[in-house]
Amino acid sequence: MEETIKSFKALLAKMHAYQHAMGALHYDAETVMPKKGAADFAQSMGVLSEESYKLSTGSEMRELLAKLAPEKDALDEITRREVEELGEQLEKLERIPMEEYVRYSMDTSAAMQVWKAAKNSNDFASFAPHLEKLVAFNRKLPGYLNPDLPKYDALLNEYEKGLTMEMLNGYFAGVRAALVPLIREISECGAQPDASALRASFPIPRQRLLSDRLVSILTIDRERCALGEVEHPFTGGVSKNDVRLTTHYHECDVLSSFFSVVHEGGHALYELNTADELVGSPLGTGASMGIHESQSRLFENMIGRSREFIRLVYPAMAELFPEQMKRVSPELLYRAANRAEPSLIRTEADELTYSLHIMVRYELEKQLIGGALEVSDLPEAWNALYKEYLGVDVPDDMHGVLQDSHWSGGAFGYFPSYSIGSAYAAQIYDAMSRFIDIPATVSSGDLSPIVAWLTERIYRFGMLKKPNELILSACGKPFDSGYYTRYLTQKYRALYNL
Ligand SMILES: [Zn+2]
Structure with a gap:
């Protein structure tokens, strides 16, 4: 043995x-x-x-x-x-029969190439036959993966073990009931912050210095974590001793890299604080895609976009960008960082409207995999749901059904974990706040008690625990999406004086 x-x-x-x-x-x-x-x-x-x-x-x-x-x-x-x-x-x-698996890998490579061109030229028709092949395989795949489960559940399980349509239907119904009227109220109240003062040039060398400050506030150990510049930010790496954090700088939008660094910083903290015993093991990473995303969103939105965090970082920004920040008060920065408005593009969506973008994709995937919707009817169905959930008119497929790469890579069942991550984050934040005064800790500038709590309850386990076990042991209760809708409702009602 x-x-x-x-x-x-x-x-x-x-x-x-x-x-x-x-x-x-x-x-x-x-x-x-x-x-x-x-x-x-x-x-x-x-x-x-x-x-x-x-x-x-x-x-x-x-x-x-x-x-x-x-x-x-x-x-x-x-x-x-x-x-x-x-x-x-x-x-x-x-x-999975080898022959089908190989053909599918070739089909996805081809589909990814065609999708890129189709998106740039706003040509859904050229992508449709490729997408049809991928949908056909993903209707069949659940039979190989787990024939006892409903088809779409088997696909969900690939990204978030234990996640089911039954859970998600209840989850999204709650999100929809709480957020759709709130978003409408915000749109109608017309009280958007005037963030025009932030539309200035923020030189990239100075933004790099701001990233260094943010990384150190997050307690990230630079001897174990690199910070690189890429087109689309991600966090990668090798083990807890070698994590690779990335960002992208836009000269005219200082908040873009700011929140990329804090978001990816959350992912990095998870990897950096897995147990030493898991170095070199395939278990030495996050429990699941959704749990990983819960950590990036907890830091990006719940901590990073809090009034306390903005006040904490403001002096560094005023020092690095004295001219640009002259007309920007800490309160204006806070309001601008939390501006909520329905939009067309998921990756640019704010914290409040984000989950509705995911809900559109969830409803469509369910119907596609279940056979109730065909690829040829997808653009029309997409546009109708954007109108229904977000109240926006989709002008063309480039800004609609063609915007994300996921389906071209055959990833059906992946999107929900993005939204579930935010919901996990709200529940974890609530559990942590029973032990730590989080706003006061953030104000103090020493975030280490927060990172220590998360390490003890979540990070150190890596993949030893499954997502539902981890939520239960960290929070003392099974997953409950009510934390998320309550958190958003409270935060945005206060922000917009509703
Ligand atoms: Zn992320």
Whole structure:
């Protein structure tokens, strides 16, 4: 048994080395790689990912799992969860016919290329036949993944274990009932802050200094976390000792990078504070996509967009941008950072309206996968829901159904985890506030008690606990979306004096 475990761990270390190489190459490609390096990069990534796939599905892995799985209860907690996770992945891959899997990978690569061009030329018709193929496969896939579940539930489970349509229907109904009238009231009250003073030039070298201040306020250890510049910000990395945080600077919009850094900073804090024992293990990362997003949104929206945080950072901004900030008071900065207005583009949406963008995608995916909607009717259905939920008219598909890349990559069931992340965040914030006076802690400028609480309850477990277990143990209650709608209602009623 000891020998088997040793071989298993050696295999995991090898897999980790491939992940390490791919993670570092990916960060390199996004930050400093010269343009003409793209072909070599793609070639190397292809080789590395194929080798990595072989390690996780090859005969050595199969034999080791076959020996370890029956002895699961005798294993230590980490090894047991590793055996469970890798076993599940392997089983799943075995149920999908190889030929279909390979064809689907080729179809998604082609669809991604066509989507890019279709979006830029506002041409849904050219993308539709590709999307039809991906939808057809995703109608079939649930039968391989878990034929006992409703089809769309099986897809949801790929991104957020345990998430079901039953939960999401109740969740989105609550969100819709609370937020749609509130958003309408805000639109009608006409009391938007005048943020024109913020429309100035904020030199990028100075914005870089602001990022350094933000990262240090967030208690991020720069000896374990790099900060790079990319087109679309993300957080990547290798292990808790090597996290890669990124941002994008817009000279005329200082708040864009500000909140990117705080959002990605939340992701980075999670990775930086997983347990030492999980370094090199496939479990040494977030519990799920939704839980990871809960941490970025907790820092970005609930802490970063609080009056206390804005007041805390304001002096640094006034020092770095003395001319630009002359006409911007801390209160105006706070109001501008929390301006809510229905819009067309999900990635630019504010905190209040964001979940309605996700709700549109959720309703459409459910119908597409269930067979109630066909790809050819998608643009019209999209536009109708944007009108119904957000009250906006979609002028063209470029600003409508073609805006996101997810469907071109075959990711159906992924969007809901973005919204669920915000709802998890509200519940976690409420649980934490029973132990810590969060506004006072933020005002003090020392956020370490907040990070310590989150480490104790969430970060250190990595993937040892599943999302629902983690919420239950961290908050003392199962997931309840009421925290989220109450939080938003309270915050925005106060902001707009309603
Ligand atoms: Zn995120």
